[in-house]
Amino acid sequence: MELDKSADRPSPIEFRLDPASGVPTYLQLVQQVEQALRMGWLAEGDRLPRVREVVAGLAINPNTVLKAYRELEHRGLAAGRRGQGTFVRGMPAGVVPLRERAALRRGLLDWMRSARAAGLDEGGMVAVFEDALRDLREGRDGVVA
Amino acid sequence: MATDTVIDCGGIGKRYRRSWALRDCHLAVPAGHVVALVGPNGAGKTTLLSLAAGLTLPSEGAMTVLGDQLPGSPRALDRIGFVAQNAALYPGLPVRDLLAIGRHLNRRWDDARARDHLDGLGIPLERKYGRLSGGQQAQVSLALALAKRPELLLLDEPLAALDPLARHDFMSALLTAVAEDGLSVVFSSHAVNELEQSCDYLVVLAGGRVQVSGEVDDLLADHRMLTGPTAEADAVAERLPVVRDRRAGAQSHLLVRTGGVDAPVSGGWRQQRIGLEELVLAYLREPAASALPGPRGAVRPNQKVLS
Numbered sequence: 001m002e003l004d005k006s007a008d009r010p011s012p013i014e015f016r017l018d019p020a021s022g023v024p025t026y027l028q029l030v031q032q033v034e035q036a037l038r039m040g041w042l043a044e045g046d047r048l049p050r051v052r053e054v055v056a057g058l059a060i061n062p063n064t065v066l067k068a069y070r071e072l073e074h075r076g077l078a079a080g081r082r083g084q085g086t087f088v089r090g091m092p093a094g095v096v097p098l099r100e101r102a103a104l105r106r107g108l109l110d111w112m113r114s115a116r117a118a119g120l121d122e123g124g125m126v127a128v129f130e131d132a133l134r135d136l137r138e139g140r141d142g143v144v145a
Numbered sequence: 146m147a148t149d150t151v152i153d154c155g156g157i158g159k160r161y162r163r164s165w166a167l168r169d170c171h172l173a174v175p176a177g178h179v180v181a182l183v184g185p186n187g188a189g190k191t192t193l194l195s196l197a198a199g200l201t202l203p204s205e206g207a208m209t210v211l212g213d214q215l216p217g218s219p220r221a222l223d224r225i226g227f228v229a230q231n232a233a234l235y236p237g238l239p240v241r242d243l244l245a246i247g248r249h250l251n252r253r254w255d256d257a258r259a260r261d262h263l264d265g266l267g268i269p270l271e272r273k274y275g276r277l278s279g280g281q282q283a284q285v286s287l288a289l290a291l292a293k294r295p296e297l298l299l300l301d302e303p304l305a306a307l308d309p310l311a312r313h314d315f316m317s318a319l320l321t322a323v324a325e326d327g328l329s330v331v332f333s334s335h336a337v338n339e340l341e342q343s344c345d346y347l348v349v350l351a352g353g354r355v356q357v358s359g360e361v362d363d364l365l366a367d368h369r370m371l372t373g374p375t376a377e378a379d380a381v382a383e384r385l386p387v388v389r390d391r392r393a394g395a396q397s398h399l400l401v402r403t404g405g406v407d408a409p410v411s412g413g414w415r416q417q418r419i420g421l422e423e424l425v426l427a428y429l430r431e432p433a434a435s436a437l438p439g440p441r442g443a444v445r446p447n448q449k450v451l452s
């Protein structure tokens with residue numbers, strides 16, 4: 001029998017549910033895996049929690065977990081191995097290496113400090129960020145005065 | 146398992162003295178689901194479960210369970226577990242003796258499984274059933290029902306008397322059994338806000354008839370809440386089956402069935418998908434509206450007002 005250490009290790013993540021979010025349960029699981037990949041909590045080859053464990057922990061329907069894992073497979077992020085579980089296979093789009101990510105975060109923090117010094121509160125910062133993000137998306141990023 | 150339906154009845158009825166608990170009840174529940182049975186008190190939920198368990202006989206029509214089995218037949222009894230409301234077991238007997246009774250009264254019995262279940266929850270086998278907490282009593286009846294390794298488990302209001310933590314633990318144990326054994330479950334419940342997590346098939350009973358029946362994902366995909374100008378509400382209601390219609394002077398909310406696509410309405414209308422709780426409450430408030438498979442499933446706006 002082929003030995004696979006990753007199959008025996010517990011999954012690095014554990015799911016939680018937010019019943020008030022209005023997001024369907026299976027999608028919450030999908031989003032938490034994507035988030036864990038972005039944060040570096042999950043890496044390629046890691047095992048996702050077993051269906052039975054998720055069901056026992058959250059008291060949710062097994063089909064919901066299976067649906068979430070199918071969706072992750074469909075998105076190319078996970079793959080099932082017969083009798084062993086579901087494993088991380090890829091990264092979601094828009095993920096950068098941890099070091100680069102940390103540098104970007106520092107830059108953003110610098111910006112936030114200067115924004116606060118200029119008198120902007122948190123809501124104001126979010127508004128400026130979202131506004132700038134919209135410009136970027138619509139290709140108007142070069143014309144900001 | 147070659148069984149394709151766990152409960153199948155066409156036009157079944159059950160009369161107690163002069164009043165009908167179920168009448169003209171059509172239902173075909175496919176195997177492999179966790180089915181929530183919902184409805185107001187007196188809608189016929191307990192009667193339906195008792196008929197499926199073989200505890201009572203229909204006054205008219207016939208029901209089959211697990212494919213073509215007659216409820217109450219030896220083969221059906223072997224393969225069906227039933228937990229009655231308040232799960233009344235002998236309060237003076239220790240849990241160990243309840244297990245012994247189950248072992249002797251059932252042809253299929255997995256004693257180790259029941260013990261593991263109770264050990265895992267720290268429920269002492271020497272303790273008398275009547276001295277356990279409500280949550281522990283519920284777990285004992287679940288452990289007994291699962292020890293039969295049933296293919297279909299029927300539970301009547303299993304959550305009614307439990308505190309939130311005990312409800313969570315109960316559903317966790319129940320759904321873990323579903324994950325491990327692939328058994329089908331039908332349970333009645335008033336905890337409408339907790340169903341979306343646990344059930345994947347919904348049956349709503351109203352006045353002894355089936356009002357809604359279907360897979361939860363299909364039902365949710367089939368409905369849209371439309372919010373828009375009251376002046377255009379009549380025009381929308383003419384084109385789409387309306388489940389629930391709430392109109393104020395300027396603004397209206399119409400819950401409509403769209404067949405799984407967005408409703409063809411003008412830009413003045415906002416359409417949203419709704420959750421299971423909102424869907425169930427809407428149907429409970431509108432007993433004349435229905436969502437059923439096949440041609441019987443069609444609702445027309447003008448049918449809704451007649452009851």
